[in-house]
Amino acid sequence: MTTTKKTARWKKILLVSTILVFVLYYFLFAYPFRGMFFNQQRHGNPPLTPAWALECWLWEDDVNTAERVDTLLNGYAKYDIPVRTILIDSPWSLRYNDYEIDTLKYPHPKEWFLNLQSRGYRVVCWITNMVNSYSKSTRIKESEDFFKEAFEKGYLAGHGEKNSWWQGKGGFIDYTNPDAMKWWRGRQQKLFDLGVDGWKLDGTATLFYTSIGGIPFAYKSTKSGLMSTRTYMDHYYRDEYQHGLTQNSEFVTLARSIDRWYHPEGFAPLDAAPVTWVGDQIHAWESKGVKTAENGKGKDLAFDGVEGIESAIKSILAAANLRYNVIGSDVAGFSGSVIPPRLYMRWTQLSTFCGLFLNGGHGERALWHRTPQELEVIRKFSWLHTELVPYMYSYVVTGHQGGRVLQKPIDGKYHYLFGEDFVVAPIYSDNLKVKVTLPAGKWRYFFDDKIVVEGTKPITFEREYPLEEYPVYIREGAIVPLNVERSYTGLGTEANKGSLTWLIYPGVDNHFTVYLPDKSGSSTVSMTNFPDRIELSLKEMKKASVFNIRMEQKPSSVSFNGISMSDSTDYQYDALKSHLTVKISEAKDGTLIINK
Numbered sequence: 001m002t003t004t005k006k007t008a009r010w011k012k013i014l015l016v017s018t019i020l021v022f023v024l025y026y027f028l029f030a031y032p033f034r035g036m037f038f039n040q041q042r043h044g045n046p047p048l049t050p051a052w053a054l055e056c057w058l059w060e061d062d063v064n065t066a067e068r069v070d071t072l073l074n075g076y077a078k079y080d081i082p083v084r085t086i087l088i089d090s091p092w093s094l095r096y097n098d099y100e101i102d103t104l105k106y107p108h109p110k111e112w113f114l115n116l117q118s119r120g121y122r123v124v125c126w127i128t129n130m131v132n133s134y135s136k137s138t139r140i141k142e143s144e145d146f147f148k149e150a151f152e153k154g155y156l157a158g159h160g161e162k163n164s165w166w167q168g169k170g171g172f173i174d175y176t177n178p179d180a181m182k183w184w185r186g187r188q189q190k191l192f193d194l195g196v197d198g199w200k201l202d203g204t205a206t207l208f209y210t211s212i213g214g215i216p217f218a219y220k221s222t223k224s225g226l227m228s229t230r231t232y233m234d235h236y237y238r239d240e241y242q243h244g245l246t247q248n249s250e251f252v253t254l255a256r257s258i259d260r261w262y263h264p265e266g267f268a269p270l271d272a273a274p275v276t277w278v279g280d281q282i283h284a285w286e287s288k289g290v291k292t293a294e295n296g297k298g299k300d301l302a303f304d305g306v307e308g309i310e311s312a313i314k315s316i317l318a319a320a321n322l323r324y325n326v327i328g329s330d331v332a333g334f335s336g337s338v339i340p341p342r343l344y345m346r347w348t349q350l351s352t353f354c355g356l357f358l359n360g361g362h363g364e365r366a367l368w369h370r371t372p373q374e375l376e377v378i379r380k381f382s383w384l385h386t387e388l389v390p391y392m393y394s395y396v397v398t399g400h401q402g403g404r405v406l407q408k409p410i411d412g413k414y415h416y417l418f419g420e421d422f423v424v425a426p427i428y429s430d431n432l433k434v435k436v437t438l439p440a441g442k443w444r445y446f447f448d449d450k451i452v453v454e455g456t457k458p459i460t461f462e463r464e465y466p467l468e469e470y471p472v473y474i475r476e477g478a479i480v481p482l483n484v485e486r487s488y489t490g491l492g493t494e495a496n497k498g499s500l501t502w503l504i505y506p507g508v509d510n511h512f513t514v515y516l517p518d519k520s521g522s523s524t525v526s527m528t529n530f531p532d533r534i535e536l537s538l539k540e541m542k543k544a545s546v547f548n549i550r551m552e553q554k555p556s557s558v559s560f561n562g563i564s565m566s567d568s569t570d571y572q573y574d575a576l577k578s579h580l581t582v583k584i585s586e587a588k589d590g591t592l593i594i595n596k
Helices: 003-030 066-078 109-118 144-152 178-194 229-247 309-321 341-352 372-387 389-400
Strands: 056-058 085-088 122-127 130-135 163-165 168-172 198-201 210-212 215-217 219-222 225-228 252-256 275-277 357-359 407-409 416-418 422-424 433-438 441-445 452-455 459-464 472-475 479-482 500-504 510-515 522-529 533-539 545-550 557-560 571-574 579-584 590-595
Touching: 056 066, 056 372, 066 085, 109 122, 109 178, 130 144, 144 168, 178 229, 198 229, 219 229, 225 229, 229 252, 309 341, 309 407, 341 357, 341 372, 357 372, 372 389, 389 479, 389 510, 452 459, 479 510, 479 522, 500 522, 533 545, 557 579, 579 590
Parallel strands: 056 085, 056 357, 085 122, 122 198, 198 252, 252 275, 500 545
Antiparallel strands: 130 168, 163 168, 210 215, 219 225, 407 416, 416 422, 422 472, 433 459, 441 452, 441 472, 479 500, 510 522, 522 533, 533 590, 545 579, 557 590, 571 579
């Protein structure tokens, strides 16, 4: 080989090597969609999500008006279906994102917001980080004047370069520019003055890139210098959340955590993710990536081929692995027109055992217009989720402190622990029969706790679960604090209201510290099992208590702090359910003894 050919060969090798090194660096370290090693958001702990955000959310996206919101809320109240938060999705503004309420859709906003608040509702509004020059679906579509104001004052990243997104075209607000932020926060203040409780931050920050020759380069210039998509996303989620907290100490942002393969490191930084959802699914069990005619009828599909409930479950578990704490999905899916009844019920049941219960999206959400079975099942599980708030909030606190988060994936297809005490085996196909794998130990079927599964090794079995039930098992020794106000779930009655209900499964010594949702402190119940009795030690009790205790037979006697309690007055035994109910009407510490 001649010297010339050798030189040419080495030049090619050097060139290829240089390109390879650059590509590896860019995609492994710099490129924001795969910046797994040096990205900024994988630190810190989840925020202290306020308890109200753990209760049931409601929204729908077919008719975006105050009248429709009122109709839904009045109907849910009439049929006794719990709702704490109403999510107002797009379009509610005159154009994206000017923070000017469209008064044709939402007349008299000040009075309307005050009315919602007086009825105990929380209000969260959808926003993005875009300043639009053209807006789809809003009353003002051409908004070049709005864009021009931000552009000429230098408030936009990338020198005001426009990017298209699913609701039009516009520029990205520059979070590193103090003047831009003063302008942006000034516009938002109108909503804060109305008492808005949170933002739904949609995922436009992922489109933060510069187009060079038609090729997206995942960086833009900002006031502080060249910025990657990943860093801009961190600003978007962190800055909006932190500013909201300055206006409202219980402010939340609803942000994406995981959305299939997009951003495997997570969309929102952990420390700016008080509430998360896993993107937009269709009304389906699963799909093969083909957009059907029904799903394509103007229903705002963000991505072609979005899958159904199975996709949501996968993303929820992936988010839990990253230590996101309050995670959920749109009940029954976001896109499409017709929601299959069985899917609606099963997705509701899945959401009952997630931190976020987000009943909304396209399709009929007025349950009284759906089948009677759907109304009953969804009401029951909505109340069950509400009852679980003290239990869930306790894991909000421990996760915030760096400890255990609410959900933890385990062996078994899509199985997870919900707290320490529940195993959930989600139903992901239209089939009553489900295969369940339980860890070693003794477990009871939550919806019929006379059914016991136990073993010294993990055990796998199959059984059918009727539509009124769900594959959930509770651990022997469980101590679960609940807020019971209704009788739909069988865990108590209206008489429990005002007390903290403790669901207890004796057999294994255990303790549980509940962090009270009203922030009044914590209380601890410790259980010790003896051959002839069960002792419950109560410490730092802040509320009256109702103990719902699984017992195979009626106790011979019950005492609290050495004083005998009266049968039928202070305690009752239900032989049919094999449960003992004990009431302690005051917030007292001490020892409750149940003699067998």
